[in-house]
Amino acid sequence: MRVRSLRAPSxxxxxxxxxxxxxAAFAPPVAALDAGAPAPALALPQSGGQIVSLESLRGRVVYxxxxxxxxxxxxxxxxxxxxxxxxxxxRGLTIVGVNVDKRDADAQRFLQQVPATFTIVYDPKGEAxxxxxxxxxxxxxxxxxxxxxxxVEYGFKDDRKAELERQIAVALGxx
Amino acid sequence: xxTLFALLIAVALGxxxxxxxxxxxxxxxxxxxxxxxxxxxxxxxxxxxxYTSKEAATGGYGVGxxxxxxx
Numbered sequence: 240m241r242v243r244s245l246r247a248p249s250x251x252x253x254x255x256x257x258x259x260x261x262x263a264a265f266a267p268p269v270a271a272l273d274a275g276a277p278a279p280a281l282a283l284p285q286s287g288g289q290i291v292s293l294e295s296l297r298g299r300v301v302y303x304x305x306x307x308x309x310x311x312x313x314x315x316x317x318x319x320x321x322x323x324x325x326x327x328x329x330r331g332l333t334i335v336g337v338n339v340d341k342r343d344a345d346a347q348r349f350l351q352q353v354p355a356t357f358t359i360v361y362d363p364k365g366e367a368x369x370x371x372x373x374x375x376x377x378x379x380x381x382x383x384x385x386x387x388x389x390x391v392e393y394g395f396k397d398d399r400k401a402e403l404e405r406q407i408a409v410a411l412g413x414x
Numbered sequence: 415x416x417t418l419f420a421l422l423i424a425v426a427l428g429x430x431x432x433x434x435x436x437x438x439x440x441x442x443x444x445x446x447x448x449x450x451x452x453x454x455x456x457x458x459x460x461x462x463x464x465y466t467s468k469e470a471a472t473g474g475y476g477v478g479x480x481x482x483x484x485x
Contacts, residue, residue: 250417309445339439368439376438 272372274389278303278382279370283337283360291335291360293382300327300389300410301382302334305368308349309340310376312395317353319400323407324357330411331384337362339376379403383410 272279281303282292293301304320306313317336324334334357340346341363350359362368371380374393381390390406392399425432436444447453 253417254421305439307439307442309442339442341440341442345442365437365439369437373437373439376441378438 272380272388272391274387274391276388278380278386278388279367281335281337281360281367283362283367285358285360291358293386296333296335297386298384299331299333300384300407302332302407303371303380303382304334304336305339305371305373305376305378306336307339307376308345313349313377314353315397316377316379316395317355319395321354321356323404327407327411332407332411333358335360337367339363339365339368381406381410 278293278301280293282290282294284290293303302320302323304316306316320334320336323332336355336357336359338346338359338361340349340361343361343363346361368378371378377395379392379395380388381392383389389410390403392403443449452458
C-alpha cells in the first residue's frame with residue numbers, strides 16, 4: 240500500500256477548510272450555563288474606572304445580574320436587589336449588576352430613576368453576556384463562594400422573589 | 415483562484431441567513447416605542463377613520479382600540 244506523503248492540501252480540502260472557518264466565524268455564542276458549571280471570568284470596570292472581577296470576589300457569594308436601561312423588569316428587580324444587598328451583605332453576599340447598554344447616557348438616566356446600592360459594572364461590548372450565554376434580559380446568575388454557578392434565573396417576576404431569596408440563603412448557608 | 419470563487423459564491427448564496435439574529439442583550443434599539451408595529455393605537459384608529467371616510471376605502475385594516483365606535 241502506497242503511503243501518501245504530506246503535501247499541500249488539495250483544492251477540495253482547501254474548500255472544506257475554508258467553509259469550516261467561515262462557519263466558525265458565524266458560530267452562535269456559547270450555550271446556556273447549567274448549575275454546577277464554573278462561572279466564566281468577569282473583570283469589568285465600574286463608573287469610576289476601577290475593575291471588579293469575580294476572582295477578587297472569590298469566597299463571597301456573588302449575584303451577577305445582567306441589566307439594561309431598556310429592560311422593563313429591571314425597574315422592579317433593582318429595589319429587590321437593593322433589599323437583598325442590605326439584608327445579606329454582611330453575611331457574604333455581593334450583588335454585581337452588569338450593564339449592557341451601548342450608550343452610557345441611557346444607563347445613567349436609568350440609575351437616576353432607579354438607584355442601585357449594589358456594585359454596578361459596565362460591559363457595552365457585550366462580551367460578558369456572551370460568555371454567560373444570556374438568553375433573556377434580565378438574567379441573573381448566583382455564583383457560590385467556590386466560583387461555581389449555583390442558580391440561574393432568566394427574567395424577573397414578583398412571584399419569583401421568594402424563591403430567589405431562598406437560593407441566596409442556601410448559597411450563603413454553605414459559605 | 416477557482417476554489418476561492420466557489421467559496422465566495424457559497425457564502426453569498428447563504429446571504430444574511432449566515433448572520434446571527436440580535437442577541438438578547440443587544441435588543442436595546444428594538445425596544446424603543448417607535449420600533450413597534452403600532453406605537454400609538456389611538457392615533458392609528460383616528461387615521462384609519464379619516465382614511466375610510468375621505469377615501470371611501472372599505473374598512474382599512476382591522477384596527478382595535480379607539481373610542482369613537484365607528485368600526
